[in-house]
Amino acid sequence: YADVNEICDHLFNVVADTVHHDARFSWPGFGTWTVRARAARRGRNPQTGAVIDIPASKTVAFKVAPALKDLL
Incomplete structure (x- = not known):
């Protein structure tokens, strides 16, 4: 498994x-x-319920290729 992990x-x-x-x-x-890009938005603190401002940020997205999707 070491080779696969590497x-x-x-x-x-x-x-x-x-x-x-x-x-x-x-x-x-x-x-x-x-x-x-993720736009800035308002959210809630799940513990307190207080409204918070969430700043804009970047995230990584993955789109499955049609060939792989057809196998599912």
């Missing part, structure tokens, strides 16, 4: 580095990772 770690490092610099990583037949 390969997976390397793959995720490549994806993270590519998305960080290019904002997109595509693996044909598997899917595409992209950076998406």
